[in-house]
Amino acid sequence: DAGVIQSPRHEVTEMGQEVTLRCKPISGHNSLFWYRQTMMRGLELLIYFNNNVPIDDSGMPEDRFSAKMPNASFSTLKIQPSEPRDSAVYFCASSSGQGLSGELFFGEGSRLTVL
Amino acid sequence: AQSVTQPDIHITVSEGASLELRCNYSYGATPYLFWYVQSPGQGLQLLLKYFSGDTLVQGIKGFEAEFKRSQSSFNLRKPSVHWSDAAEYFCAVGPSGGYQKVTFGIGTKLQVIP
Numbered sequence: 001d002a003g004v005i006q007s008p009r010h011e012v013t014e015m016g017q018e019v020t021l022r023c024k025p026i027s028g029h030n031s032l033f034w035y036r037q038t039m040m041r042g043l044e045l046l047i048y049f050n051n052n053v054p055i056d057d058s059g060m061p062e063d064r065f066s067a068k069m070p071n072a073s074f075s076t077l078k079i080q081p082s083e084p085r086d087s088a089v090y091f092c093a094s095s096s097g098q099g100l101s102g103e104l105f106f107g108e109g110s111r112l113t114v115l
Numbered sequence: 116a117q118s119v120t121q122p123d124i125h126i127t128v129s130e131g132a133s134l135e136l137r138c139n140y141s142y143g144a145t146p147y148l149f150w151y152v153q154s155p156g157q158g159l160q161l162l163l164k165y166f167s168g169d170t171l172v173q174g175i176k177g178f179e180a181e182f183k184r185s186q187s188s189f190n191l192r193k194p195s196v197h198w199s200d201a202a203e204y205f206c207a208v209g210p211s212g213g214y215q216k217v218t219f220g221i222g223t224k225l226q227v228i229p
Contacts, residue, residue, distance in 0.1 A: 004158070035219075042221040043159075043205065056216060091158055103149075104217060106158030 002026070004107035006092050012113045018080040021110045024073055025094030033104065034067055034077050035091040043091070049075065082114045117142045117208050119220035127226040128196050136191040136223050138206030148189040149207040149217065150180055159205060165189065176200070201227045 005024040013019055025032050034046040047057040049069045057067070064083070069075040079086055089111045093104040118141045128134055140146060147166050151159040163174025170182040180191045189206060203224045209217040 033217075043219040045216065045218070048216065093158075103161050103164065104151075104159070106160070108156070108158050 004092055004094050004105050006090075006107035006110050008110055009108065010111045010113075012115065013082055014115050015083055016081045017114075018078065019082045019086075019112060019114075021077040021090050021092075021112070023075045023077070023092030023107060025075070025092070026096075026105055027073065029094035029096050029105070030072070031095040032069060032075050033093040033095070034075070035093065037089045037091060037109070038087075046077070046090075079112075082112075084114045087112055087114050117146070117210070117218045119206050119208050119218055121204075121206055121220035121223050123223050124221065125224045125226070127228060130198050130227050130229055131195050134191075134193045134196045134200070134225070136204050136206075136225070138189045138191065138220060139187050140189060140206070140208045141187065142208055142210075144210070147209040147217075148180075148182060149209070150174065150178070150189075150191050151205045151207060151219075152176075153203045153205065153222070155202070162191070162204075196225075196227055198227045198229070201225055 007022045031050050033048040035043050036046055037043045046059045047067045052069045067077045089109045091106050091109045093106045095104050120139045122137055149164045150162040152162050153159045162178050163172050163180055165172045165182045172180050178193050180189055182189050203222045205222045206220040207217045
């Protein structure tokens with residue numbers, strides 16, 4: 001079975017450019033999470049969706065960040081305009097929510113470098 | 116608010132030695148507790164989880180963890196470490212009800228020396 005699929009794996013861009021990260025969760029999973037990982041702050045939850053609806057976006061750093069989940073099989077995280085401090089690895093994870101098992105299945109991450 | 120503390124940022128052990136990674140949590144009710152492992156360049160993978168019942172939980176790759184409510188701890192252990200265990204380990208806590216908002220610790224990086 002395919003796991004969580006993220007693209008791109010690596011992105012290098014210049015400050016001010018728009019960045020779009022993509023995620024395809026595991027089929028049948030109804031919860032989706034975006035995390036950001038940095039050396040300084042560790043793994044931070046940015047936003048999570050349940051049944052395609054954003055439930056908690058309190059971790060989104062600022063208005064430059066936005067996330068959408070137009071359907072159960074696709075989500076995007078957009079940064080516009082990007083800044084050097086946005087450089088990090090961004091992970092998408094999904095979960096089935098069955099019985100609140102809580103196990104998160106992570107993608108391999110998108111490493112973003114903003115110059 | 117829920118939180119997780121992993122007091123050891125970096126640990127080095129010899130191959131074949133025993134391992135214990137510490138985790139303390141703060142949560143107002145009965146938590147769900149997890150340990151995840153991250154190999155370089157990879158996403159996180161679940162090692163084990165505790166929801167209820169037996170406080171000693173067995174996981175994959177020979178790992179186990181013990182839930183101690185009185186100490187608010189969920190330490191990860193392995194009797195004999197292999198070189199392939201070198202990775203970063205994350206403790207996490209989540210609610211026992213409602214949506215699955217899981218909070219992760221800062222992580223402990225494990226180095227295994229010959």
